[in-house]
Amino acid sequence: MPKVVDHDARRAEVTEIAVSLVVEGGRSALTVRGVAEAAGVSTTVVSHYFADMVELLHAVYSFAVQRSRRRVQAVIASDPADVTGLIEAVLPLDDERRDDWRIWFAFWSEALSSPAFGEEQRQRAKGQLDRIDRCLRVLRADGRLPATVNVSDAAHRLSALIPGIAAEAIFDPDGWPPSRQRRVLRSELALIGL
Amino acid sequence: MPKVVDHDARRAEVTEIAVSLVVEGGRSALTVRGVAEAAGVSTTVVSHYFADMVELLHAVYSFAVQRSRRRVQAVIASDPADVTGLIEAVLPLDDERRDDWRIWFAFWSEALSSPAFGEEQRQRAKGQLDRIDRCLRVLRADGRLPATVNVSDAAHRLSALIPGIAAEAIFDPDGWPPSRQRRVLRSELALIGL
Numbered sequence: 001m002p003k004v005v006d007h008d009a010r011r012a013e014v015t016e017i018a019v020s021l022v023v024e025g026g027r028s029a030l031t032v033r034g035v036a037e038a039a040g041v042s043t044t045v046v047s048h049y050f051a052d053m054v055e056l057l058h059a060v061y062s063f064a065v066q067r068s069r070r071r072v073q074a075v076i077a078s079d080p081a082d083v084t085g086l087i088e089a090v091l092p093l094d095d096e097r098r099d100d101w102r103i104w105f106a107f108w109s110e111a112l113s114s115p116a117f118g119e120e121q122r123q124r125a126k127g128q129l130d131r132i133d134r135c136l137r138v139l140r141a142d143g144r145l146p147a148t149v150n151v152s153d154a155a156h157r158l159s160a161l162i163p164g165i166a167a168e169a170i171f172d173p174d175g176w177p178p179s180r181q182r183r184v185l186r187s188e189l190a191l192i193g194l
Numbered sequence: 195m196p197k198v199v200d201h202d203a204r205r206a207e208v209t210e211i212a213v214s215l216v217v218e219g220g221r222s223a224l225t226v227r228g229v230a231e232a233a234g235v236s237t238t239v240v241s242h243y244f245a246d247m248v249e250l251l252h253a254v255y256s257f258a259v260q261r262s263r264r265r266v267q268a269v270i271a272s273d274p275a276d277v278t279g280l281i282e283a284v285l286p287l288d289d290e291r292r293d294d295w296r297i298w299f300a301f302w303s304e305a306l307s308s309p310a311f312g313e314e315q316r317q318r319a320k321g322q323l324d325r326i327d328r329c330l331r332v333l334r335a336d337g338r339l340p341a342t343v344n345v346s347d348a349a350h351r352l353s354a355l356i357p358g359i360a361a362e363a364i365f366d367p368d369g370w371p372p373s374r375q376r377r378v379l380r381s382e383l384a385l386i387g388l
Contacts, residue, residue, distance in 0.1 A: 026306035027221065102306055109303035111365060112220035112296055121365045153381040157355070160378055164358025171305060171315045184354055187347040191385040 011049045014039055015059045022060050023099045027106040030057060057110060058117075064103040065124065067096065072131065081138045083158070083194065086131060087185055090162055092169045093178045101166045129159040139194065146193040154192050161188060205243045208233055209253045216254050217293045221300040224251060251304060252311075258297040259318065261290065266325065275332045277352070277388065280325060281379055284356055286363045287372045295360045323353040333388065340387040348386050355382060 017038045021029045035056065036043040050056040068090055075085040092098040104121075111117040133155035139145040145154075165184055169176035211232045215223045229250065230237040244250040262284055269279040286292040298315075305311040327349035333339040339348075359378055363370035 024307070027303040029307060105299075105302045105306060108299045108361075108365075109221040112299060113218070113223060118365055122369075125362055125366055126369065150381065153377065156374070156378050157382055160355055160358035160362050161351070162358065163361035164354035164356065167302075167357035167361070168319055168354050171302075171312055172319055175316070175320065180350070183347065184350050187344065188351055 007049075011059075014041075014046060014049050015063055018056055018060050019063050019099075019103065022057075022106045023102045026102070027057070027109050030060065030106075032056070054114070057107065060103060061107045061117075061120070064100040068100050071097075076131070076135075081135060081142060081144070083132065083135045083139065084185065084189065086135050087158060087162060088182070090128070090166075091181050091185070092166050093181060098170065098173075101170050104163075104166075105170065125159070125163075128162065129155055132158050144194070149192045158188065161185065201243075205253075208235075208240060208243050209257055212250055212254050213257050213293075213297065216251075216300045217296045220296070221251070221303050224254065224300075226250070248308070251301065254297060255301045255311075255314070258294040262294050265291075270325070270329075275329060275336060275338070277326065277329045277333065278379065278383065280329050281352060281356060282376070284322070284360075285375050285379070286360050287375060292364065292367075295364050298357075298360075299364065319353070319357075322356065323349055326352050338388070343386045352382065355379065 014035060018030060018035050021034055021038060030053070032043050032046050032050075032053070036046045039046070046056075050059065071089040072086065075082055075089050079085065090097065090100075092101045107117065108121065111121045133151065136145055136151045136155055140147075140149075140151060145151070161184070165176070165181050169181055208229060212224060212229050215228055215232060224247070226237050226240050226244075226247070230240045233240070240250075244253060265283040266280065269276055269283050273279065284291065284294075286295045301311065302315065305315045327345065330339055330345045330349055334341075334343075334345060339345070355378070359370070359375050363375055
């Protein structure tokens with residue numbers, strides 16, 4: 001294997017171990033020592049791939065961003081008017097999506113104090129709002145969204161419901177199982193005639 | 195001053211300093227050394243009031259819980275049918291409420307891995323849902339909430355909107371100023387005839 005591929009593959013392996021630690025134990029479970037131990041390598045090896053904790057946490061965050069984006073893009077490619085699918089792609093309805101939210105919440109604590117991380121979170125939320133807005137406009141153009149519905153207000157409500165449902169479901173999985181999450185989303189969509 | 199009062203007052207002072215550190219810098223800004231430095235005392239003094247980091251973080255969390263509860267109770271005491279007031283009492287519409295959310299988000303990362311903290315978060319979210327549900331039932335009994343509205347669904351949507359709007363507003367204060375937060379809440383209430 002060429003050396004660069006080897007480097008990238010090893011970095012990806014270390015990232016996945018760091019992802020597991022954050023998913024299991026939150027932000028404070030992410031330490032260079034912990035990653036090294038779980039990977040069965042020395043801390044020097046971890047430091048070879050990640051200059052510092054900021055880089056390591058960012059790699060974990062990017063891992064979740066990328067797989068979340070893949071799910072979202074698959075929905076949009078399949079049906080740009082599928083607002084239910086677009087939102088369900090990022091609700092904690094299965095293990096992968098639940099793990100993503102555990103990563104976002106671990107990252108949020110850091111984003112409160114890091115301008116760079118805060119800006120990433122802001123951009124990601126803004127991107128989500130824009131995608132929902134665009135999806136509703138496709139529905140409006142198709143004549144499927146009643147003319148009485150204010151698209152911008154509806155997009156803002158749906159956009160806010162996503163982290164809201166996720167926060168409820170992550171900390172109260174019994175009270176907010178997938179059926180409850182879907183019911184909340186669908187009852188909101190029903191209110192705007194969808 | 196009797197010794198016990200002195201102890202409580204000093205503990206409250208140290209707690210407020212810890213609160214400021216979390217509000218400014220998130221969970222990772224909370225260290226015994228940092229609190230001691232900001233308070234101008236030795237780490238031994240901080241350790242006298244708080245046995246460990248768990249106790250210190252819990253004190254910060256409780257500080258926000260108590261003042262949030264005071265705001266909520268004031269609304270309920272004034273008008274048990276004031277669903278807008280009940281929800282606005284916990285949206286990040288001013289500095290105090292914004293600071294509370296910075297504390298919740300810092301705490302959430304810890305609540306992911308601590309069963310005790312996770313349970314506190316779950317109970318708090320459950321209490322909020324119950325209060326909104328009760329408020330909507332008062333409105334229903336008063337004939338102000340249309341009979342076609344499913345109270346449980348409406349309460350779940352409103353309950354989820356709270357952390358959702360907060361997450362948007364904390365990381366994007368320009369995109370989600372108080373006027374936007376209120377608009378999202380009111381447009382949701384308008385959908386159910388309130």
